[in-house]
Amino acid sequence: MAIFGLWVINKAGGLVYQRNFADGLVQLTSNEYLVLAGTLHGIHAITSRLSPTGTSSGAQVIEAETFKMTILLSPTGTKFVLLTSLAETSASTVLQKVYEAYADAVMKNPFHTPEMPIRSEGFDTRIAALIGTGHT
Template identity: 80%
Template sequence: MAIFGLWIINKAGGLVYQRNFAEGLAPLTSNEYLVLAGTLHGIHAITSRISPAAGSSSGAQVIEGETFKMTIMLTATGTKFVLLTSLAETTADVILQKVYEAYSDAVMKNPFHTPEMPIRSEGFETRVTTVIGIGQS
């Protein structure tokens, strides 16, 4: 089991946080990450509209490839937390919830952080490192 990376996408589809944790995925440029985040944002919006079930849908929650899995958590504010893992990873939902808690405490309570802008917080980085370390043990 491996956790490859974490993305946080704002409600407009912009990538505000990206971090890699393990080797295994193709290396990308900053621009390629931005394009992928915007594309995922659009796909997520489409999947929330085409749900065959009655009522509303929160969109795609898991997207699987041949060698990795992308788990998506949508918050009440429209921010998306995306965890890229190996196919065998079973704790992605728990890890995303813990990352969201760290985001709420370290980023959103920071009076110097501007919402919807890139995240630059040492406290958040430290907490993400701790959460991912816990998730891989």
């Protein structure tokens, strides 16, 4: 039961927010996170086209051997990605709350430029209260 990290990806595939929490995954440079976020954005689009039956959403949960990524796609195209341990069952509820915090502390912030990296103290504190304090 651990939450390793949170990403927010804008609708163009750019990483606008990234934060690490518990240890368990390696720390990458911000450039590498940007590349991974872009890759995920592309994969997400392809997975919805591979459906064997009817129309499908994009990938919602991606599982590896020791961790999983839960993806919440908002109606506006912003993706919230939570990296957690496999046993974590609350990932989607946490993401829903992250989305609320994003709506309150980022979208209502008059100094925030849409689609640009999130630099908002209010969002940071809301996330810290929700998930715990990060190391970064």
